[in-house]
Amino acid sequence: MSRPARPSTSQVSSFELLRKAARKVPRSDAEFLLAHLLGCRRHELYSGLGVPTKTARRFHSLAAKARSGAPVQYLTHSAPFLDLDLYVDRRVMIPRPETEELVARALTRLRGPKPAAGRRLLVDFGTGSGCIAIALARSFPDSRVLAVDKSLTALAVARRNVLAYGLERRVKFIHARFLDDPVFARLNGRVDLVISNPPYVPARRLPRLPKRVRDYEPKMSLDGGPKGTNIVAMLLKHGPRLLKPRGLLAMEIDWSHGRFVRRLARSAEIEKDLSGRIRYAFLKGSAST
Numbered sequence: 001m002s003r004p005a006r007p008s009t010s011q012v013s014s015f016e017l018l019r020k021a022a023r024k025v026p027r028s029d030a031e032f033l034l035a036h037l038l039g040c041r042r043h044e045l046y047s048g049l050g051v052p053t054k055t056a057r058r059f060h061s062l063a064a065k066a067r068s069g070a071p072v073q074y075l076t077h078s079a080p081f082l083d084l085d086l087y088v089d090r091r092v093m094i095p096r097p098e099t100e101e102l103v104a105r106a107l108t109r110l111r112g113p114k115p116a117a118g119r120r121l122l123v124d125f126g127t128g129s130g131c132i133a134i135a136l137a138r139s140f141p142d143s144r145v146l147a148v149d150k151s152l153t154a155l156a157v158a159r160r161n162v163l164a165y166g167l168e169r170r171v172k173f174i175h176a177r178f179l180d181d182p183v184f185a186r187l188n189g190r191v192d193l194v195i196s197n198p199p200y201v202p203a204r205r206l207p208r209l210p211k212r213v214r215d216y217e218p219k220m221s222l223d224g225g226p227k228g229t230n231i232v233a234m235l236l237k238h239g240p241r242l243l244k245p246r247g248l249l250a251m252e253i254d255w256s257h258g259r260f261v262r263r264l265a266r267s268a269e270i271e272k273d274l275s276g277r278i279r280y281a282f283l284k285g286s287a288s289t
């Protein structure tokens, strides 16, 4: 059995680097940074890999930035999402595990007992890094996905990720702010899934968000208006019109939005995330709102 490479004199052990850094930054951050720099998996760090001095210096510099609050995903320009590794920078929100769950739940519903026949048309409203659009395009290899955002700079990041995954023929970009924009009129009754992780934080709560979110992520990704419901309401009002009879509207919502959503769409299904908080709303195409 081969032994893991031991550090030479010009190298430091990965284990030793992590041990020291974990006193200053969360251990998960230290692991994320070092695994990124070494191009290895997290568990490999614990086999005592040799880290060249130059890489160790870079690690210390990034760890210092993480200590002052910078998210490690922006420092490395890399964020995991399901089986993807996406480019991110401060133009887009860092994809969250709760959104992975949204995609998984939407996929389960779309693949249900009577999956739709033919080529699927999917709309990702507020695409940001393109995480949802790319995950869906890969899950349904014959689908077409429209990735919508009001931020041109976010769309540039999404385009970069779509190109990296070779999906440019099936994922198209739309620069728009509302689903009743004339650009969507030709889609009425033709869409299998409208999915969105919209900005849904109530404005008064923004100053209380953790510093790494508040000071680094785009406000446009977070601020949902006075009650956090501006885009949620717009999606409930105009989303169903785009859907095929068995289509689906799937979105992430704030824990405080359950009653608001039910008031606008009586048949909406509200679901909790893995931590037990209200987080998702689903509405079927034929359902009346």
Ligand SMILES: C[S@@+](CC[C@H](N)C(=O)[O-])C[C@H]1O[C@@H](n2cnc3c(N)ncnc32)[C@H](O)[C@@H]1O
Pocket (backbone or CB within 6 Å): 092, 093, 094, 095, 096, 099, 125, 126, 127, 128, 129, 130, 131, 132, 148, 149, 150, 151, 154, 176, 177, 178, 197, 198, 199, 200, 220, 221, 222, 231
């Ligand atoms: C919470 S982020 C979600 C990004 C990505 N889908 C994700 O899950 O990580 C919301 C996104 O919606 C976009 N956005 C905000 N208001 C919008 C609007 N009125 N029309 C279109 N996009 C909007 C923001 O620019 C941002 O990229």
